[in-house]
Amino acid sequence: MPVLVMKFGGTSVATLDRIKRAAKRVGVEVAKGYDVIVIVSAMSGKTNELVGWVNETSPMYDAREYDAIVSSGENVTAGLMALTLQEMDVPARSWQGWQVPVKTTSAHAAARIEEIPNDNIMGSFGNGMRVAVVAGFQGVSPEGRITTLGRGGSDTTAVAFAAAFDAERCDIYTDVDGIYTTDPRVCKKARKLDRIAFEEMLELASLGAKVLQTRSVELAMRYKVKLRVLSSFEEQSDEAGTLVCAEEEIMESNVVAGVAFSRDEAKMTLISVADRPGIAALIFTALSDAGVNVDMIVQNISEEGRTDMTFSCPTDQVARAEAAMAEAKTTGTINFAELIADTEVAKVSVVGIGMRSHTGVAAKMFQVMSAEGINLKVITTSEIKISVLIDRKYMELAVQALHDAFELDKAA
Ligand code: ADP
Ligand code: ASP
Ligand code: MG
Numbered sequence: 001m002p003v004l005v006m007k008f009g010g011t012s013v014a015t016l017d018r019i020k021r022a023a024k025r026v027g028v029e030v031a032k033g034y035d036v037i038v039i040v041s042a043m044s045g046k047t048n049e050l051v052g053w054v055n056e057t058s059p060m061y062d063a064r065e066y067d068a069i070v071s072s073g074e075n076v077t078a079g080l081m082a083l084t085l086q087e088m089d090v091p092a093r094s095w096q097g098w099q100v101p102v103k104t105t106s107a108h109a110a111a112r113i114e115e116i117p118n119d120n121i122m123g124s125f126g127n128g129m130r131v132a133v134v135a136g137f138q139g140v141s142p143e144g145r146i147t148t149l150g151r152g153g154s155d156t157t158a159v160a161f162a163a164a165f166d167a168e169r170c171d172i173y174t175d176v177d178g179i180y181t182t183d184p185r186v187c188k189k190a191r192k193l194d195r196i197a198f199e200e201m202l203e204l205a206s207l208g209a210k211v212l213q214t215r216s217v218e219l220a221m222r223y224k225v226k227l228r229v230l231s232s233f234e235e236q237s238d239e240a241g242t243l244v245c246a247e248e249e250i251m252e253s254n255v256v257a258g259v260a261f262s263r264d265e266a267k268m269t270l271i272s273v274a275d276r277p278g279i280a281a282l283i284f285t286a287l288s289d290a291g292v293n294v295d296m297i298v299q300n301i302s303e304e305g306r307t308d309m310t311f312s313c314p315t316d317q318v319a320r321a322e323a324a325m326a327e328a329k330t331t332g333t334i335n336f337a338e339l340i341a342d343t344e345v346a347k348v349s350v351v352g353i354g355m356r357s358h359t360g361v362a363a364k365m366f367q368v369m370s371a372e373g374i375n376l377k378v379i380t381t382s383e384i385k386i387s388v389l390i391d392r393k394y395m396e397l398a399v400q401a402l403h404d405a406f407e408l409d410k411a412a
Contacts (some may be wrong), residue, residue: 001125003167004034007136007158007341010044011078011175012232017082017394022232023084026131030090034359037165038092039136039158042073047151048139050404063108067138067148070109071097074135074154092131095121097138097146102157104139109138111147112215113156116164134161155216160259163223166372170225171241172212173232173363178209178242179204180311181408182259189409193257197247200257200351203385207349208262212244214324220244247353252412255354255361259402261395262347264315265295267377270325272337273309275302283309283325284335290324292317295347296389298381315343346395349387350402362386368405376400 006029008022022038028034041047050070054061058152074141078094083288085092100120104111136154139147149156155172162170179201182192196204198221207213211229220227221264243249273279278301292313302310313321318341328334355361363384369376374397378389403409 001033001035002038003125003165004029005037005039005162005165005167005170007039007154007170007172008081008232009154009172009174010041010046012173013040013042013081016080018232019077019080019084020156020376023081023088023090025173025232025236026081026085027088027090030130032091032188034168036131036168037121037161038131038133039154039161040074040077040082040133041136041154042077046073046076061398067108067111067146071135071138071148072144074137078135080134082131085131085133090131091129092133093124093129094133094135096135097157098140099136102134102160104141104149106141106143106145106147107164108145108147110150111141112309113139113149113160113219116160118164133153141204145272149215150211150213152213153215155213156219157282159216159223159225159227161221161225162225163267168226170220170227172227174211174229175231175233175241176229177231178257178305179229179244182256182399182403183209183211183261186261186396187259187403189400189403191409191411193242195243195245195250196257197250197253197353199247199353199384201244203349203351203382204258204260207260207351207387208325208347209258209260217244219391230313251355254352254406254408254412255358256350256352256406256408257354258280258351258408259349259399259406260349261399263392263395265312265344265345265389265392266315267310267312267316267342267389268321269340269341269342270309270334270336270338271304274335275305275307279334280309282328284311286324286328286334287311287313287321290320292321292324296378296387298378312345312347312378318343342377344392345389346385346392347389348395348398348402350406351384351385353384355384364374364405365402368401369398372397372401 082094136157
């Protein structure tokens, strides 16, 4: 029988009633003749609570225990979903990651899925089971330890299962009815898209649109998974939601497809570092060794052989970056006057494959920011996106102004 993957996010399984509603959706697909793999998240808020407990117990925690703890929320919802389906007379059982097994790397808290053998679950389908409920977000390392895939990782579990089982489709059920031109919680005029290209969704996700985890989009693109995002709160047709698909499958699209933002950014500036070959390598090697994910980088012009180097990183990595730079200064590896951390910034980006062939998007973006009196602290561009770092207090304003200026409320 054809296989369908259905993923339910945290808000869609937040209460027993919602699990029941989700189970009914699953029942509809089973009745159509699909064998269904259901991927569940933890109940909404649960993973945050577990992460909080870890931090409270041990600020410099052992990442293997972090994973053992934070993966547990999904175990509960997987069991509850299986029970709910059984109550509806749908043959179902739950699977934790290690039971499938979902084989991952050992990079705890940010593991990557390497392989999902499909024989165990296929075997159960062969024996009359109709639904395999799999705990999302988790896997098992080569050392036999529980791993997690990074926040939002259940999306990636879902797409990886769709690829491994050659599923007809991967449906991501969430609390919005599709992918919008920007987060509808920030911009009332955000418009739901019927389709969006993989490349655009990949950029939007990596620039902060948390509706899909970046890695899930990457996998869907690589394995040509038919990926759809839709609401778990409404009755659904086969056409509902937003389809993430190849560029060629979209007839008309705006030059700018969407606006993304990321609140938790910090801008770090090293004042007066020696401007000589190898200095950037030293700085960014030290940061990378300390586990700091550097995003934007700007080197200012130098004066008398000294320059300022600016980079951005997530706010929760500022302490680590400061420690790494302080150590490099003490050991004499890197000589600088001062490290200034600005933790009140946000990144706003416009994304669209149309930018490949249209000029003037950057100019327009900068004009909009200027008209709103918003200062641009750092700018980076790539073929299909432009990002700026601004004061966090202007983030919503910037998103709304850009959405208006690029007329994203109107279809192409
Ligand atoms: P789930 O728990 O189902 O995984 P998430 O909270 O991870 O749900 O993702 C859904 C949320 O993503 C929405 O509630 C919305 O606020 C946010 N979001 C951000 N950008 C977008 C966008 N472009 N389109 C739709 N939702 C977006
Ligand atoms: N429960 C995990 C999280 O909150 C994974 C997910 O929901 O996708 O990050
Ligand atoms: Mg999510």
